[in-house]
Amino acid sequence: MRKRDVLSIVEIPIRSNIVLRLDEAGKAAYSDLLDSAGPIEALDSRGNFNYHLNFLLDNSIVAKDGVVYRLTDKGQAVAQFIKEVNRVWNQVEPKLGGGFVSIVSYAEEFERETGIKMHKTLEKRKLKGRIETIMDEKNVVCLLNEGQCEDEFFGDYEEIEISDTKLCVDEVEEKDGKHNLYVICHPELPYRLSPHYLGAVLRYLQKNFGEAHIYADKKKPMPFMLRAKRLQERYEGPAFMIAPVILGAF
Numbered sequence: 001m002r003k004r005d006v007l008s009i010v011e012i013p014i015r016s017n018i019v020l021r022l023d024e025a026g027k028a029a030y031s032d033l034l035d036s037a038g039p040i041e042a043l044d045s046r047g048n049f050n051y052h053l054n055f056l057l058d059n060s061i062v063a064k065d066g067v068v069y070r071l072t073d074k075g076q077a078v079a080q081f082i083k084e085v086n087r088v089w090n091q092v093e094p095k096l097g098g099g100f101v102s103i104v105s106y107a108e109e110f111e112r113e114t115g116i117k118m119h120k121t122l123e124k125r126k127l128k129g130r131i132e133t134i135m136d137e138k139n140v141v142c143l144l145n146e147g148q149c150e151d152e153f154f155g156d157y158e159e160i161e162i163s164d165t166k167l168c169v170d171e172v173e174e175k176d177g178k179h180n181l182y183v184i185c186h187p188e189l190p191y192r193l194s195p196h197y198l199g200a201v202l203r204y205l206q207k208n209f210g211e212a213h214i215y216a217d218k219k220k221p222m223p224f225m226l227r228a229k230r231l232q233e234r235y236e237g238p239a240f241m242i243a244p245v246i247l248g249a250f
Helices: 003-010 013-025 030-036 039-044 046-058 073-096 100-114 146-150 195-209
Strands: 027-029 062-065 068-071 123-126 130-135 141-145 157-160 166-174 177-185 213-217 224-227 238-242
Touching (some): 013 046, 013 073, 027 030, 030 046, 046 062, 068 073, 100 130, 100 238, 141 195, 177 195, 195 238
Antiparallel strands (some): 027 068, 123 130, 141 238, 166 177, 213 224, 224 238
């Protein structure tokens, strides 16, 4: 059978519960199958239950031997398919709260709100460990799962007060002469931060999570880290890294 056809058969929980119950028990009476359908479905309508049981009988998924029911060969194949889907789901589901899927969804939301183009594909960055990130098209800002902020890479990071930052002007030499570069500076840091990216990330975090904190390595130029909670506090959301201006990208 094609998987599409199997899905059409078991997409309703009552049907899949009947199939799994018969796969587990080998054979079962009507009352046992009714119990396995779940209290909500069974109490809702016995006629509804009978409709789905008859559907499985009519499609040769279940056979009736006297007063008991059993799976046919086709039904056993369907049961294996359901169990495989459940196994994969059990592996994926824990990651939905703050892992791979969430990073991608946050990247899409961040792009919509700020206009900063994101690749929306996971990459492994070789920092001190292997931290999975999603980068923007210019490789200046990235998102990472906030749980990865506990990585050894961030051991030297300290919080800097947003109120202590200010707009500064650096003069830069380019091919067509000298130009003023407007950057965000902090008295404890020997390197700068892009006001465009800082503003975009701060607005996103404050709008969606209510607050924002900035962390940096005060000893050497390293990417800035921004998150909605302090490093000691866990939350379901992303962390951001922004490359320091003097490095261009990381």
